[in-house]
Amino acid sequence: MSIGFLKVVALKKAGYISPNKLEERDCFQNRKTYSRKMVDDLLKKIDDKIQFPVTPCRQIESLNFSETFHRLKFLGYKIGNMIAAILQGDLKPIGKTKKIGFDAYMFSKAEVADYQQRQLTNKSGTNIPLKEYAKSLHVTVDELRFLAGRGILKSHNSGIWHIGEVLTPEAISDFESKYIFLSRIAESHKSNSFFLLKFLDKFGIMPISGPKVDNGLNYLFLRKDLDGVDFARAPRKCRSRKKKHVK
Numbered sequence: 001m002s003i004g005f006l007k008v009v010a011l012k013k014a015g016y017i018s019p020n021k022l023e024e025r026d027c028f029q030n031r032k033t034y035s036r037k038m039v040d041d042l043l044k045k046i047d048d049k050i051q052f053p054v055t056p057c058r059q060i061e062s063l064n065f066s067e068t069f070h071r072l073k074f075l076g077y078k079i080g081n082m083i084a085a086i087l088q089g090d091l092k093p094i095g096k097t098k099k100i101g102f103d104a105y106m107f108s109k110a111e112v113a114d115y116q117q118r119q120l121t122n123k124s125g126t127n128i129p130l131k132e133y134a135k136s137l138h139v140t141v142d143e144l145r146f147l148a149g150r151g152i153l154k155s156h157n158s159g160i161w162h163i164g165e166v167l168t169p170e171a172i173s174d175f176e177s178k179y180i181f182l183s184r185i186a187e188s189h190k191s192n193s194f195f196l197l198k199f200l201d202k203f204g205i206m207p208i209s210g211p212k213v214d215n216g217l218n219y220l221f222l223r224k225d226l227d228g229v230d231f232a233r234a235p236r237k238c239r240s241r242k243k244k245h246v247k
Contacts, residue, residue, distance in 0.1 A: 011079055042083070046105060051092040053108070061109040062094065065102040068112050075119050076159040091115050120160065127166035130155055139181060143217040147209065152179065152220070180226070182207065182219035188231075193219070195235035203229065 053060060063071070068091075069082050085091040091112070093105040130148075134141045145165070147153040154171040158164060167175075186193045197219065200206075205226065210219035 011083070013078075013080065043101065046083075046086055046093065046102075047096070049086050049089060049092055050096060050105075051094060053094050060094065062106045063109050063112055064097075064099075065105045065107075068107045071112055071116065072119075075116070085115070120163075127158065127168055128172060129158070129163050130165040130167060133167055133172065137181065138183065138187070139218055146216050147220065150209065150214070150216075152209065178223060179208075179220050180223050182210070182221060185221070185226075185231070189234055191231070191234050199234045200226075200229070205229070 069077070069079060072082055075081075082091070086093065091107070094108050094111075095106045096104045097106060098104065130144055131141045134144050137144075144153055144155070148155040148165065153167070153175050155165040155167050158166045182193050182196060185191075186196050189196075191199075197207075200221075205221070207213055207219040207221050209216040211217070213219075
């Protein structure tokens with residue numbers, strides 16, 4: 001098939017091939033061998049999915065099987081997923097070279113990119129990547145991951161390695177209706193986080209997460225605890241002191 005051992009194992013797990021019975025294995029090294037008929041049947045099914053373009057293949061920017069698989073790996077794909085996409089007609093080979101096995105199949109680079117985008121849209125949908133939400137809050141991804149680890153923020157893995165964790169609009173709405181970062185309070189009231197922390201402490205209002213609470217990276221408060229607080233009385237940012245001129 002012209003693929004490595006790990007890909008053979010992945011194809012086996014996906015159910016596309018199966019090892020021969022013990023008595024049919026390599027009698028010298030007791031290695032697993034695979035049914036030639038199953039392999040040939042699989043390649044024949046892929047052959048049937050080839051869609052030759054009107055434009056000659058040599059005029060189309062193309063990718064071989066390995067290059068195409070490499071581009072799909074970031075979606076969390078294993079070789080079984082790629083084979084399934086081909087057999088379902090979602091990813092169509094545009095031709096075949098004289099190489100052996102899977103390496104013989106060629107794919108349009110533009111069509112592979114289009115397939116990638118469709119899968120990204122299907123996987124992420126309306127979800128917001130954690131790193132994008134962190135930017136909007138002016139906090140770090142690690143701060144949000146810490147809160148997610150505590151169950152305060154509900155995130156889940158997108159299954160796409162370069163996107164990582166994502167948040168549903170409902171999870172964001174729920175988080176913002178219940179919690180607020182001290183840094184956002186300070187920004188809204190043109191104050192200083194240090195001064196605000198002391199100011200709120202006078203009213204007995206304590207953060208539920210933060211460096212001195214649970215080793216969090218940013219202080220987080222319950223919004224309901226802040227109801228009725230007159231932030232107009234909170235200290236403002238310190239003005240820079242003018243240096244005295246020494247005569």
